[in-house]
Amino acid sequence: MSTATVSVVRCDGYEIETVCGNVRQAVDRIGGIGAFVSRNDRVLIKPNMLVAKPPDKAALTHPAVLEAAIRLVLDAGAKPLVGDSPAMGSAAACAEKGGFVPILKKYNVPLVPFQKAAVIKNPDGAFKTFEVARDALEVDKIINLPKLKTHGQMVMTMAVKNSFGLVPGVRKTQWHLRIGNNPAHFARMLVDLHYRLAPALSIMDAVTAMEGNGPGSGDPVDLGLIIAGVDASAIDAVSCRIVGLDQSLLYTLAEAKKARRGTTDLTDIAVVGDRLDDVSVTGFRFPVTGPLISAIPAVFTHIARRVLTPRPVIVPDLCIECGRCEKICPARAITGPPPAKRRAATPPGHMTIDYTACIRCFCCQEICPEGAVSIRTGWFIRNRT
Ligand code: SF4
Numbered sequence: 001m002s003t004a005t006v007s008v009v010r011c012d013g014y015e016i017e018t019v020c021g022n023v024r025q026a027v028d029r030i031g032g033i034g035a036f037v038s039r040n041d042r043v044l045i046k047p048n049m050l051v052a053k054p055p056d057k058a059a060l061t062h063p064a065v066l067e068a069a070i071r072l073v074l075d076a077g078a079k080p081l082v083g084d085s086p087a088m089g090s091a092a093a094c095a096e097k098g099g100f101v102p103i104l105k106k107y108n109v110p111l112v113p114f115q116k117a118a119v120i121k122n123p124d125g126a127f128k129t130f131e132v133a134r135d136a137l138e139v140d141k142i143i144n145l146p147k148l149k150t151h152g153q154m155v156m157t158m159a160v161k162n163s164f165g166l167v168p169g170v171r172k173t174q175w176h177l178r179i180g181n182n183p184a185h186f187a188r189m190l191v192d193l194h195y196r197l198a199p200a201l202s203i204m205d206a207v208t209a210m211e212g213n214g215p216g217s218g219d220p221v222d223l224g225l226i227i228a229g230v231d232a233s234a235i236d237a238v239s240c241r242i243v244g245l246d247q248s249l250l251y252t253l254a255e256a257k258k259a260r261r262g263t264t265d266l267t268d269i270a271v272v273g274d275r276l277d278d279v280s281v282t283g284f285r286f287p288v289t290g291p292l293i294s295a296i297p298a299v300f301t302h303i304a305r306r307v308l309t310p311r312p313v314i315v316p317d318l319c320i321e322c323g324r325c326e327k328i329c330p331a332r333a334i335t336g337p338p339p340a341k342r343r344a345a346t347p348p349g350h351m352t353i354d355y356t357a358c359i360r361c362f363c364c365q366e367i368c369p370e371g372a373v374s375i376r377t378g379w380f381i382r383n384r385t
Pocket residue numbers: 314318319320321322323324325326351367368369370371372373
């Protein structure tokens with residue numbers, strides 16, 4: 001079976017037997033779980049566990065999709081474990097809030113905390129070394145369970161980007177700091193990382209996706225799909241077609257194409273299951289950052305790009321001064337009042353951003369539990385659109 005085969009299967013809602021049936025069907029269409037997992041394999045299942053949010057917010061892979069993947073791995077006679085490195089908080093807290101805990105208990109599957117890291121070499125890539133979770137290296141296979149969502153910095157988070165969670169917490173922050181305000185360069189790192197770790201299979205939860213202010217505070221939108229395959233770039237290319245995003249605007253796909261990683265051209269991808277014409281949607285709302293940032297000519301200097309590109313703005317009426325953005329900001333560009341004085345001020349929302357330090361990683365927007373970080377475009381972009 002070609003690695004450029006992608007399975008697209010309709011799945012209306014998260015009723016557990018419906019999801020399990022459709023996930024199984026999606027995997028059967030590309031060869032069945034036995035083609036990817038062997039008996040007694042230790043298999044790390046890696047969902048999107050961004051932050052501790054309930055399933056109806058569509059910020060995490062839905063627990064029903066996790067359960068479906070666990071059942072498949074068990075049916076293959078293999079041993080599943082589950083892990084991810086959330087953007088904020090512990091994996092245990094995300095598992096609790098995200099509805100994973102009853103499933104893990106039901107099947108006696110451990111949640112691995114990704115506390116230890118190990119260095120791996122990547123001689124064939126642009127990025128030569130990575131520090132990744134030791135747990136991800138000590139398994140026989142990885143199954144990637146991404147969620148289809150918009151993403152302030154990277155436009156969308158789909159199959160390739162989901163592998164970033166295999167990098168333990170603080171090291172993810174270091175990547176943002178090291179790469180700075182250059183989403184294409186960041187995307188190349190993600191591509192290198194994903195293909196170095198090479199999950200055996202990706203099964204994307206696009207039953208309820210997220211549009212708008214993703215990946216943490218966007219709006220749930222029903223697409224009713226499970227999308228599966230071996231090649232994450234091919235899955236992302238198919239997903240772009242489904243949501244109506246020009247492939248060249250998805251940084252990870254553009255970089256994968258340049259690096260010749262995976263199959264990115266739709267004409268080279270065999271789609272099995274539902275026809276793309278039948279499942280594609282119109283009017284999907286993307287974040288203002290990604291597609292528009294590409295409109296800025298490369299001749300602008302680094303500093304000019306900082307001024308002209310979109311920037312995060314804290315909406316005072318929505319901000320509860322929880323300090324999460326301040327804590328996660330890799331550039332230490334956000335400051336707020338001393339904790340004792342928070343919410344005492346009138347009006348509230350006294351968190352401030354130093355735009356000379358801000359690297360436009362949009363981690364603050366990703367992490368904000370209140371959707372209080374919006375993205376404002378620069379004058380150049382406003383005048384072009
Ligand atoms: S902007 Fe969001 S994350 Fe930052 S302090 Fe306000 S509510 Fe918390």
